[in-house]
Every structure is written in structure tokens, then in C-alpha cells.
Amino acid sequence: MTDIHPLQYTATQIRRRVVTMAARGKTPHIGSALSSVEILAALYFHALHQDPANPELPGRDYFVLSKGHGCMAWYATLAQRGYFSNEVLETYALNGSCLGEHPSRHCAPGIEFTTGSLGHGLALGAGLALGARLSGSRSRAFVLLSDGECEEGSIWEAAMVGAHHKLDNLVAIVDYNKIQAMGRTHDISAVAPLSDKWQAFGWAIREVEGHDVGAVVEVLDKVPFAPGKPSVIVAHTVKGRGVSFMEDDVLWHYKSPDESELAAALAELD
Amino acid sequence: MRKAFTQTLAELAESDPRIIVLTADLGFGLFEALSKRCPDQFVNVGVAEATMTGMAAGLALQGRIPFTYSIVPFATARCYEQIRNDVCYQNANVKIVGVGAGYAYGPNGPTHHGIVDAAIMRALPNMTVLSPADPIEADLATRAAVAHQGPVYLRLGRGGEPVLHASPPDFRIGRGIILREGQEATLIATGSIVSVALDAAVQLEAQGIGTRVVSMPTVKPLDVALVEACVRESRVVVTLEEHTVAGGLGSAVAEAAAAIPGVRAPVRIFGIPDRFAHTVGDQAYLRELDGLTTSRIVDAILDVLATS
Incomplete structure (x- = not known):
């Protein structure tokens, strides 16, 4: 069993960095960053075969942040893990x-891949996974x-081709926070039932409580979930998780905390 | 500009049930008036730009006037083949709206920069390309887009652009707007950076260089007659756009100028160099990095005049 207490501590540290970055940079998407924190902590402090001292490590696992707008949490995780300094993060x-x-x-x-236009990352990941297999590498591609x-639509094109080519070194993780830019996901399009869709497209699925870092670690340890199939983790999360007044509110897709909101957020993240 | 557009569109949609607005999950809070007053005339299709554009073509081919809305690259490049085949080839009456032209979404990074859109939209047969300079032109361009039969691309700023017109100008698709007169030099600009051209003209005037400034809110079809007048009447013509130098307003003006026989002024193109931004910054910062500033334009014009 992995001792998850250090990971919970790490997640809180990442959240503190995220709220501080959003306040200083006056940038949006804090809610989208906060919903990914345990996933990123479990990846970077447990699952990914990578080395912060050698980002070009041969045979490393790849990570693609397809939801590029959530990058505050990724940058904070990378800094926490030692890829770059706090001074860089603070810019x-x-x-x-x-x-x-x-x-x-x-x-x-x-940071190996440019993202920010949605729907690109899974195909990129499928290419990385196929390339790794072709060159006999044990690299895996994780796509958030x-x-x-x-x-x-491009997500589902990549899903189909990933299953067809039996890319069991390809892992998709859906940060299922149920809110998108204009409102609640289920009020906008028929994304649900999400797991059934992935299953129909030939993927092996696990659903997980995305803020239970121990559960995320456990599920990441089990990939691939089925030989010859790509794996998808549907992580149930809450937008803005960790700061009570940011949770499950579309406004925090846009707002950045002012001074008093930052102080209140940091007080909660102690 | 964005606010002028949404207000005008809501007003037009209320009196014209053919108008229907599709968004690919962008424009939070912008379309509330429209969606409340005309709920059947507003659809958020989700994060699905290609589908939004294809649906718009289908709606247009039934006689409706669909608008598609997203940030510039997602409204244009993300769904380019739907625009080419479904909209332009079928000459469907779709109005494509890209918000955040140039570096308006500067700190969002290169995926959000709108720097090639005028070029790729201009390359499409049947497409009209509108690029207003301020909220007043944005209002008039929105009305002109609805009145025009056929595909239109409307390239907008993000918000906060200064008003450049004291009163509404005579706005017609295919016509430039002369903002100030001058004998020596001409600045032809499009989009929100027209304000920089006006600042440059003021500085040149102070140095005795009379400078005409043209706002060119239609990049296609270009006002060729006005371009001809400028290259015949001025000693130098400088184009200015917050867009790559490859294929936008400057290219259109240079193409037109090249076809004009006889003595004519040299044309200099100011725009974004043929490269992606690799430094983070806001709009003013990134303009400065690319030399799209008043002082650089003034220097360039003085330089050409001194050597010609």
C-alpha cells in the first residue's frame, strides 16, 4: 500500500500555489485547475516514469495536458516536483x-506538448503510444x-483508432467536473453516459473518486486495465475543489481571486 | 467591439427570426439578452466547432442566417474544411465570428492568438472578410453582414478598443474609410490597430509629413479604387495589421498595387513576422515585441521618404 498522507499534503501545496498564481496573474480557469490536483499529484509523485533531473529520460512516460486551460495545476505540480524553480513559476x-x-x-x-485548443491531446497521445510500441519502448502516454x-469529435476519432490499434500503453483520464465554460455540461450536450461511450469505443474503463488521491493511485497502478485495450479513467471531480467558495461554480471558470479571496482560500488550504 | 457586436446582433435577431446564433461554448454572459428574448435563436452546441459550422451551413441552406461564434482560431482554423466545403463552396449564408483578433488573447498563448485568420479566410472563394477597427465599425459591420447574402467572416477584438469615429461613417462592404487626409504618406490599417496608425499620423504631421489614414474594415473584397488612389497620390503607402504579414491586408494591398500600371508609391507591409510567439505577454507587450508600435511606423515612413 502506498502511504497517501504525503500525497494529500502535496495536493494541498499544489492548490496553494494555484490560487496564488491565479491571484498574481489575474488569470481565469482556477476551477479547472483545482479539479485536477489529485490526478496530477498521483501521476507526478507516484505513477509516471519520469525524472525531473532528466526531462529527456529515454523510455520515459509521456504526459499530455489536453485540457490545456487547467495548466496552473500542472505548472504548480511540476514546480513542486522539481522540474523548475519557484522563481519561474512566479512569472x-x-x-x-x-x-x-x-x-x-x-x-x-x-512541458513537452503545446495544448490549449481542446480536442487535440488524445490523438497526440495515440501517436506517442503507437510510436513507443513501434520502437520497442515501454513508454506510456497519459492524456488528461x-x-x-x-x-x-476529434476525441472520439482518436478513441476509435486507439482501440483499433490495441494501444494498451495509452491512458486517458477524464477530469469529470461537470461544468464547462457556459454552464453545466449536462445542460449543454449529451456527454453522459460517459463511461458507456468509452466502453462502446473499445476502451477498458475504471471510474474513480478523483479527489481521493489513494484511489487515484490505486487505479493508476492497474493500467492497462485489459491487455490489448487502451485504458480510460473517468475521475469524478468537483470544479474549484478545495476552496469552499470556488467549488462547483461556473463563475470560477473566469474569476481570479482578489486579495481577500486569496487570503480566505489560503486559510482553507492550510 | 465584442459588446457592440452582441448588442447589435440581439437587436437584429429580435426583428429578424431568420437570425440564429451558434456558439461553441464561448461567450459567457454575452448572449443573455438574445437567449432570453429569442430562445429559439440561440444554441450552444458545446465544444464542437466543426459541428457548429456544419450545422450553420445546414441552417443557412434552409434560408436562415446563422452566426457561428468562438475565439478566432477556433472559429476559423479549427473548422476550416467545414467553412471551405459546407459554407463557401455551397455559398451558404453563414456569418462566422472570431473574437480576439491578433494578440487580444495574448497571455493565453499561441493556441489562442488570431494571427492567420484573415489570410486563410481571404483565400476562400465566396468569402467576405470584415475587420472593424472600433465599436462603431463593429456595429456597422454586424449590420452589413446580415444584409449581405453569402458567407462573411467577422474578425473582432476582445473588448476595450477605443472609439475612433466621432459619428458613424458611411460603412459599405468593399469600401475603405478615410479617417484623416494627408499628402505625403498613407497608412492603410485594419482592426483595432488602426488606432496606432492614427497616433503615427499625428506624430508625422508634427514633423511636417501630411499622412492620410485609411481604415480598411473590408479585407475582402478589397477597395481597389481607394488603394489605387493612395499609391498614385502618396509618396509611400504603409499597411498595418495585427496579423501575419503573409496573406492578410498587406498582401491584399500589395497584390492590388502590383496590378496598377505607371508610377506608384512603394508599399511597406507592417504586421506580425512569420513566426509564432514564444514569449508570454499581453497585447501591448506582444505588439511591441513585433515592432507594431507608433514609433517604428513613424521611423519606417521617414526612412522611405528620405531615400526616395
Whole structure:
């Protein structure tokens, strides 16, 4: 059994960084970042075969943040893991920085792929997984999607081809926070039933409580869930998780905390 | 500009039931008046730009006037083949709206920069490309788009652009708007960066260089007659756009100028160099990095005048 207490602590540290970044950079998408924190903590502090001291490690696992707008949590996780310094993190979204509101390839160590237009990441991941297999590498490709993003047709094209080519080194994780830019996902399109869709497309599925870091670790340890099939983890999450007044509210797709909101958020994240 | 557009569109939609607005899950809070007053004339199709554009073509081919709405790259490049085949080839009466032209979404990074849209939209047969400079032109361009039969691409800023017109100008698709007169040099600009051209003209005037400024809210079809007048009457013509130098307003003006026989002024194109931004910054910061500033334009014009 993995001792999950350090991971819970790490998740809180990541959240503290995220709310601080959003306040300083006056940037949106804090809710989308906060819903991914346990997933990123479990990946970077447990599951991914990577080395912060050697971001080009041969045979490393790949990570694609297909929901690029959630990048505050990813940048914070990478800094926490030692890929780059706090000084770099603190420039986030400021003039002259390398860290934008969506990630760019090689803008900082550990960031290998440009994203920000939704619906691109799963195909990129399928290419990485196919390439790894062709070259005899044990690399796996992990792709973090949002639920709203699953409205893009290109997600389902990649899902089909990934299953056809039996890419069991391809892992999709859906951050299923049930809110997208204009409102509740289920009020906008028929994303549900999500797991049934992935199953119909030939993927092996696990659903998980996405803020139970121990459960996320456990499920990540089991990929591939079935030999010869790509794996998908449908992670049930809450937008804005960890800060009571940001939770499950579409407004925090847009707002950034002011001084008093930042202080209140940090007080909750102690 | 964005607010002028949504207000005008809501007003037009109320009196014209053919208008229907589709968004790919963007425009939070912008379409509330429209969706409340005309609930059947507003659909959020979700994060699905290709489907939004194809649906718009289907609606248009029944006689409706659909608008599609997203951030510039997602309204244009993300669904380019639907625009090419479903909209333009079938000459469907679809109005495509891209918000955040140029570096308006600067800190969002290169995926959100609207820097090639005018070029790729201009390349499509049947497409009209509108690029208003301020909220007043945005209002008039929205009305013109509805009145025009056929595909239109409407390239908008994100918001907060200064008003450049004291009163509504005579706005017609295919016509430039002369904002100030001057004998020596001409600046032809499009989009919100027209304000920079006006600032440059003021500085040049102070140095005795009379400078005409043209706002070119229609990139296609270009006002060729006005371009001809400018290259014949001025000693130098400079184009300015917050868009790549490959294929946008500057290219359109240069193509037109090249076809004009006889003595004519040299044309200099100011725009975004042929490269992606790799530095994070807001709109003003990224304009500065690319040299799209008043002082650089003034220097370029003085340079050409000194050597010609």
C-alpha cells in the first residue's frame, strides 16, 4: 500500500500555489485547475516514469495536458516536483514569462506538448503510444481530458483508432467536473453516459473518486486495465475543489481571486 | 467591439427570426439578452466547432442566417474544411465570428492568438472578410453582414478598443474609410490597430509629413479604387495589421498595387513576422515585441521618404 498522507499534503501545496498564481496573474480557469490536483499529484509523485533531473529520460512516460486551460495545476505540480524553480513559476502569465495561460512545448522543463485548443491531446497521445510500441519502448502516454472537451469529435476519432490499434500503453483520464465554460455540461450536450461511450469505443474503463488521491493511485497502478485495450479513467471531480467558495461554480471558470479571496482560500488550504 | 457586436446582433435577431446564433461554448454572459428574448435563436452546441459550422451551413441552406461564434482560431482554423466545403463552396449564408483578433488573447498563448485568420479566410472563394477597427465599425459591420447574402467572416477584438469615429461613417462592404487626409504618406490599417496608425499620423504631421489614414474594415473584397488612389497620390503607402504579414491586408494591398500600371508609391507591409510567439505577454507587450508600435511606423515612413 502506498502511504497517501504525503500525497494529500502535496495536493494541498499544489492548490496553494494555484490560487496564488491565479491571484498574481489575474488569470481565469482556477476551477479547472483545482479539479485536477489529485490526478496530477498521483501521476507526478507516484505513477509516471519520469525524472525531473532528466526531462529527456529515454523510455520515459509521456504526459499530455489536453485540457490545456487547467495548466496552473500542472505548472504548480511540476514546480513542486522539481522540474523548475519557484522563481519561474512566479512569472506565470506575466509579460516576458515562458509560462502562459495554456502550455507551450519546451516553455519550461517537463512541458513537452503545446495544448490549449481542446480536442487535440488524445490523438497526440495515440501517436506517442503507437510510436513507443513501434520502437520497442515501454513508454506510456497519459492524456488528461476535460469532460466538456469530450464534446469535440476529434476525441472520439482518436478513441476509435486507439482501440483499433490495441494501444494498451495509452491512458486517458477524464477530469469529470461537470461544468464547462457556459454552464453545466449536462445542460449543454449529451456527454453522459460517459463511461458507456468509452466502453462502446473499445476502451477498458475504471471510474474513480478523483479527489481521493489513494484511489487515484490505486487505479493508476492497474493500467492497462485489459491487455490489448487502451485504458480510460473517468475521475469524478468537483470544479474549484478545495476552496469552499470556488467549488462547483461556473463563475470560477473566469474569476481570479482578489486579495481577500486569496487570503480566505489560503486559510482553507492550510 | 465584442459588446457592440452582441448588442447589435440581439437587436437584429429580435426583428429578424431568420437570425440564429451558434456558439461553441464561448461567450459567457454575452448572449443573455438574445437567449432570453429569442430562445429559439440561440444554441450552444458545446465544444464542437466543426459541428457548429456544419450545422450553420445546414441552417443557412434552409434560408436562415446563422452566426457561428468562438475565439478566432477556433472559429476559423479549427473548422476550416467545414467553412471551405459546407459554407463557401455551397455559398451558404453563414456569418462566422472570431473574437480576439491578433494578440487580444495574448497571455493565453499561441493556441489562442488570431494571427492567420484573415489570410486563410481571404483565400476562400465566396468569402467576405470584415475587420472593424472600433465599436462603431463593429456595429456597422454586424449590420452589413446580415444584409449581405453569402458567407462573411467577422474578425473582432476582445473588448476595450477605443472609439475612433466621432459619428458613424458611411460603412459599405468593399469600401475603405478615410479617417484623416494627408499628402505625403498613407497608412492603410485594419482592426483595432488602426488606432496606432492614427497616433503615427499625428506624430508625422508634427514633423511636417501630411499622412492620410485609411481604415480598411473590408479585407475582402478589397477597395481597389481607394488603394489605387493612395499609391498614385502618396509618396509611400504603409499597411498595418495585427496579423501575419503573409496573406492578410498587406498582401491584399500589395497584390492590388502590383496590378496598377505607371508610377506608384512603394508599399511597406507592417504586421506580425512569420513566426509564432514564444514569449508570454499581453497585447501591448506582444505588439511591441513585433515592432507594431507608433514609433517604428513613424521611423519606417521617414526612412522611405528620405531615400526616395
